[in-house]
Amino acid sequence: MPLAYFLHSAGPAAAPVRLLGWALAALCVGVCIAIAVLLVLAMRRPGSRVARARTGEHAVVDNTGDRDAHRIVAIGTAISTVLLLGALVAMLRVLAAVADPPRAAALSVRVTAYDWWWKVTYTTPSGARFATANEIHLPTGEPVQIDLDSADVIHAFWVPALAGKTQAIPGQVNHQWLEADHPGVWRGQCTQFCGAQHAHMALEVVAQTPGDFAHWLDVQSRPAAPPANAAAHHGEQIFAAQCAACHTVRGTRADGAQAPDLTHLASRRLIAAGTLANTSANRLDWVAHAQRIKPGSLMPDVVLTPADAHDLSAWLDTLQ
Ligand code: HEC
Ligand SMILES: [Cu+2]
Structure with a gap:
């Protein structure tokens, strides 16, 4: 598992979110740099307070009514507006892109959050239901629907490499989908403060080839073997x-x-x-x-x- 696992994406529900994250980070860094440069230029401008302190000049320059100053404020406001609206449009497009899976999910998994663990319930193709905990297995290359709720307080389900986060709310079932491009293990975490052990409320998603997944599902659906000794x-x-x-x-x-x-x-x-x-x-x-x-x-x-x-x-x- 890469250390900065939340900076990588491993499926189509997460890739647009990761790109958006990087784009917004680049935008913010660019804006910070531009502001820093403008600030330095303003400080060095003849007549600025800093320039006057350096030359020992005390006369106050009155630039109210200065048309240049008004133009700079107008340009700055226009640039900010365009950038923020652009970011809004990009976010709405990403939200729309990840709202639904590209094709209907063949498998749906019920995930119920408890203080401080995750119950994971599967229904097998033959209709049998069984529960496991804190580990979600998926077949690769398939969208899998997650039906999310909570047994107690509000939690949030987030597996950064596979999808954005979704709240787990008692008495309400929220939906999201996960899809893994290739076999692997990714960490998920409760991301809504839910009490003393919120930090120790993680889970793992294990993506397997469809054949391995079918085998896992079959083994997990069986009862425990009788004691051997x-x-x-x-x-x-x-x-x-x-x-x-x-x-x-x-x-x-x-x-x-x-x-x-x-x-x-x-x-x-x-x-x-x-x-x-x-x-x-x-x-x-x-x-x-x-x-x-x-x-x-x-x-x-x-x-x-x-x-x-x-x-x-x-x-x-x-x-x-
Ligand atoms: C009062 C209820 C209660 C009793 C009694 C209890 N447990 Fe637990 N157990 C829990 C809860 C709740 C958790 C989940 C804790 C968490 O992760 O925050 C848990 C977690 C576990 C886990 C970790 C499971 C996993 O997949 O993460 C094991 C193993 C376990 N218990 C074994 C036992 C054994 C063995 C006994 C008897 C000796 C026992 N427990 C008695 C409530 C109980
Ligand atoms: Cu939590």
């Missing part, structure tokens, strides 16, 4: 007792609805909305210290004996 079996029981009130793992008794679906937890790249790499050690650290890692998050610290933590970890590792 005694430790994982015990881990599933600990999960049912300690975690199931909030989390779902499809295929088990755990069907909580207020936290990320963990059915295929181990297949994700990051956990806690982009906060940690998804390793066995980090998963256990998160379970024990969610409140230290993400203070105020709606996941409590869960205290387990070392033996129970080991077995829980064995179970979480199998959620591929």
Whole structure:
């Protein structure tokens, strides 16, 4: 992922926005330079306060009614008006260009913002629905519609490399579309202040070839595999007792609805909305210290004996 990922675009919904961004930046820099040059010229002009201070001349030059001065003000106002109107027209054209995808989206994904994570719900071609979290997969070269809402406060969804930002508002579904030209991973971020952990409310978009995407969709739509050994079996029981009130793992008794679906937890790249790499050690650290890692998050610290933590970890590792 390039460091300044927001300065690049990787699809047709983002390219016009990126060009506009650069054009406006160039315009602003040009205006700043022009103003600086004019200011220096004005200061050096004979009769200016600076020039008079240098020559020791004290007479005040009265240039009210100076026709040159009036003309300069009129020209400056005209140039500013033309530039600002030009920028307005360019912005409206970009807004129109990215409002709708070039062709109807074959796939739509429901994204629901929560304090402080993203629920992502897919409907498979066969009509099955399943949820995952904080990671959106897309097939490359296809516009994908995002239906965006919020479970609590106002958030905003922004994946700079793929599209402009859209508000996520409780009780209202907003739409936008994403399209990736080539396979890759791009970061997105909540861009509407939504509380203590707003900064740790990121997500990733993973674009895959259509074949890889279809495979991913198929794997993700399945329930979790049954525990493969005694430790994982015990881990599933600990999960049912300690975690199931909030989390779902499809295929088990755990069907909580207020936290990320963990059915295929181990297949994700990051956990806690982009906060940690998804390793066995980090998963256990998160379970024990969610409140230290993400203070105020709606996941409590869960205290387990070392033996129970080991077995829980064995179970979480199998959620591929
Ligand atoms: C009171 C509800 C609650 C309980 C109980 C709970 N969690 Fe969570 N959990 C959450 C919430 C909410 C999040 C999202 C936190 C965030 O990212 O801000 C979360 C996030 C997670 C994540 C990161 C998921 C991801 O994809 O980012 C893991 C892993 C996790 N919990 C495991 C567990 C385990 C294991 C237990 C039991 C030992 C447990 N949780 C108990 C509410 C809960
Ligand atoms: Cu936010």
